[in-house]
Amino acid sequence: MFDAVFRNFSFLMGGLLITFKLAACALAGGIPLGILVGLGRISKNKWIYYPVTYYVNFIRNIPLILVIFWFYFVMPIITGSSIDPFPSAVVSFIVFEATYFGEIFRAGYQSISKDLVNAAFATGLTYSQTVRYITVPIAFRRMMPSLITQSIVTLQDTSLAFVIGLPELVRRASIVDNLEVRSIQLFGFVAITFFIICYTGSKISRYYEEKVRKANIL
Amino acid sequence: MRFAYEFDWSVLWRHPYGIWILKGLLVTIEVGLLAWIIALILGIFIGTLRITTWRWMRFLGTAYVELFRNIPFIVQLFFWFYAGPMLFGEKLAHQINRIPDLNFYVAIIGLGLYTASRVAEHVRAGFASISRDQYQAVLSTGMTQVQMYRYVIIPYALRIIIPPLTTEFLTIFKNSSVAMTIGLAELTFQSYRIDAVTFHGLEATTGAMFIYLFLGLSVVKFMGLIEKKYKIKGMVGR
Numbered sequence: 001m002f003d004a005v006f007r008n009f010s011f012l013m014g015g016l017l018i019t020f021k022l023a024a025c026a027l028a029g030g031i032p033l034g035i036l037v038g039l040g041r042i043s044k045n046k047w048i049y050y051p052v053t054y055y056v057n058f059i060r061n062i063p064l065i066l067v068i069f070w071f072y073f074v075m076p077i078i079t080g081s082s083i084d085p086f087p088s089a090v091v092s093f094i095v096f097e098a099t100y101f102g103e104i105f106r107a108g109y110q111s112i113s114k115d116l117v118n119a120a121f122a123t124g125l126t127y128s129q130t131v132r133y134i135t136v137p138i139a140f141r142r143m144m145p146s147l148i149t150q151s152i153v154t155l156q157d158t159s160l161a162f163v164i165g166l167p168e169l170v171r172r173a174s175i176v177d178n179l180e181v182r183s184i185q186l187f188g189f190v191a192i193t194f195f196i197i198c199y200t201g202s203k204i205s206r207y208y209e210e211k212v213r214k215a216n217i218l
Numbered sequence: 219m220r221f222a223y224e225f226d227w228s229v230l231w232r233h234p235y236g237i238w239i240l241k242g243l244l245v246t247i248e249v250g251l252l253a254w255i256i257a258l259i260l261g262i263f264i265g266t267l268r269i270t271t272w273r274w275m276r277f278l279g280t281a282y283v284e285l286f287r288n289i290p291f292i293v294q295l296f297f298w299f300y301a302g303p304m305l306f307g308e309k310l311a312h313q314i315n316r317i318p319d320l321n322f323y324v325a326i327i328g329l330g331l332y333t334a335s336r337v338a339e340h341v342r343a344g345f346a347s348i349s350r351d352q353y354q355a356v357l358s359t360g361m362t363q364v365q366m367y368r369y370v371i372i373p374y375a376l377r378i379i380i381p382p383l384t385t386e387f388l389t390i391f392k393n394s395s396v397a398m399t400i401g402l403a404e405l406t407f408q409s410y411r412i413d414a415v416t417f418h419g420l421e422a423t424t425g426a427m428f429i430y431l432f433l434g435l436s437v438v439k440f441m442g443l444i445e446k447k448y449k450i451k452g453m454v455g456r
Contacts, residue, residue, distance in 0.1 A: 061388065061434040062427045063395035065406050070427065073413065073420040077223040156290040162399060163410075170293060183300035191289045191297060198288035 004182035005189045008172075015172030016193065022086070022168060023155040026093035030154065031147075033094055034101025041106040052102075059099045064160055068092045072164045089161040097154050104150060108143035109135075142212055148205040152198045159194075169193065229418045230425040239422075242408030243429060249325050249404060250391040256330025257390065261337025262376070266367060268342045279338065286335035291328075292396050298328045299400045325397035333390050340382045344375035377448050384441040388434050405429060 005012065040052030059067065071092040075083050112135050120130040159170045167175075173190045177183050229235050267279030286294070299321060303314035314320070348371060356366045376383075398407035409426040413419025 058427075058431065061392075062430045063392040063406060065395045065398065066409070066423055066427055066430065069406070069410060069413075069419065070423045073423060077420065152288075159290040159292050160396065162292060170290070170296070174296065177300065183297075184304055187293060187297040187301050191293050194290055194293060195285070195288045199284060202284075202288065 002185050002189060004176065004180045005185055007180075008176045011176065012169065012172055012189070015167060015169040018086075018166065019155070019158050019168040022089060022093065022158045022161060022166070023151075025090045026097055026154050026158065027151055029090065029094035030097035031101050033098035035105050037098050037102025038105025038109060041102060042109055056099045056102060059096055064092075064096055064157055065163055067096050068160060068164055071095070085161065085164040085166045089158075089164060089166050093154065093158065093161075097150070097157070100150055100153070101147070104143055104146045107146075108139040111142050112139055141208075141215065145205045145209040145212065148201060148208065152201040152205070155201075156194065156198060223420075225421060226416070226418050227421050227425075229412055229416050229421050235412050235416070235422070238408040238412060239405065239425065239429070242403060242405035242426075243433075245322075245402065245404040246391060246394050247433070249322070249329065249394045249397060249402070252326045253329035253333060253394070254387060254390050256327065257333035257337050257386070260330065260334035262341050262372065264334060265338035265341025265345070266372065268338065269345045271363075283335045283338050286332055287339075291332050291393055292399055294332055295325070295328045295396060295400055299324045321397065321400045321402045324400060325394065325402050329390060329394060329397070332393070333386060336386055336389070337383065340379045340386065341375060343382070344379035345371065347378055348374060374450070377450050380441065380445045380448070384438060384445075387441060388437050391433055391437070392430065 037052055037056060040048050041056065043049045043052070068089060072085065072088045075088045075091070116138070117130060117135065120134045121127075125133065158168060161168055162171045162174075165171065169190055173186045177186045180186070230239065264279045264282050267275045268283070270276060302324065303311040306314060317323070352374075353366065353371070356370045357363075361369070394404055395406040397404060398410065401407075403411075405426050406423075409422040410419065412422035416422075
């Protein structure tokens with residue numbers, strides 16, 4: 001049934017490894033940049049607020065594929081030499097996903113009520129203690145489901161690096177398919193692989209969602 | 219640092235590239251709109267399945283949403299395009315593969331099926347936001363279950379979910395760019411094609427970005443009009 005998959009199993013798994021690597025790099029850069037973007041979106045300084053807001057709205061309105069292409073074209077101009085698709089893909093994913101993470105962080109921050117902060121001050125906590133023990137843990141707990149969901153979306157998005165020839169799972173499956181012509185099993189296998197990973201992730205996200213719901217009732 | 223790149227923005231309008239971009243934009247709009255029709259109809263149907271009292275129907279709705287949301291769209295598209303015809307058997311597969319513009323139809327169907335799963339989630343959320351009392355009030359007037367959904371709940375829920383549907387409508391045009399991987403000559407494909415001929419992909423993709431931005435703004439404007447027109451009286455507006 002899955003004979004073509006088994007014959008090329010290590011080749012395909014190597015692709016999956018690249019998929020994971022790309023997703024890990026995208027998250028390692030996208031989440032910290034997302035925190036900065038989120039802070040910029042709630043900034044009262046208009047020199048920070050407006051540029052960040054325009055950046056977010058611009059990126060969120062254009063297709064990811066186009067962002068990937070754009071960086072693929074612009075990187076050689078900046079560095080002056082033709083480059084490997086991997087770093088170019090990483091940069092485009094960081095720039096793209098940071099806008100989505102930024103909105104999650106903004107929403108998380110804005111979900112903290114003024115009363116809660118005032119109550120913390122009233123108990124005698126200092127500003128840094130309030131941030132450390134009250135606002136950050138609560139905001140983080142509320143953001144957890146969205147953060148996990150967006151991480152899964154990022155993993156799915158990495159498959160679009162296909163277009164600049166990055167040999168990740170989908171690209172490798174299509175390379176094998178060109179030789180073996182076993183489209184059903186090859187793309188079926190890729191679909192099942194992604195499904196298992198992403199479905200597990202969405203279950204974890206739902207578990208945290210449930211936890212937040214219970215915490216809010218109390 | 220060497221900066222030897224000379225910009226040539228005329229690739230955006232010079233013959234024949236300007237026409238390529240316009241043609242690409244036309245295909246993007248066509249695919250987006252046709253897929254949106256499939257996504258809306260199927261999404262509303264599946265979203266409704268997920269809240270019916272029949273357990274198997276609920277399971278079917280949930281399975282559909284989970285399946286389509288947890289597989290990257292590009293993989294789905296490849297599956298429909300390369301493996302799809304083979305599912306009909308060897309003989310029919312050859313005939314299907316001979317259909318002219320097959321990738322156009324596959325893109326519409328694939329994008330429609332994928333977006334339907336996302337629309338279904340919003341529809342379900344819309345249903346969840348309608349209070350129990352309203353369901354009971356409708357049933358007490360003597361309407362059947364089907365009538366209740368057809369005349370009260372669905373029209374009501376659809377109005378509530380116009381804002382998230384706007385986001386999906388924007389996303390469908392953005393996602394249509396993925397269809398370039400099966401060779402569909404839409405906007406992103408054309409900007410890449412300009413790069414292949416002129417080596418000025420940077421200008422071409424930058425131009426395409428602003429066209430997508432403009433398309434997105436038009437969608438937001440259009441949906442804003444619809445939202446205003448179908449506003450439920452007595453509800454707090456945004």
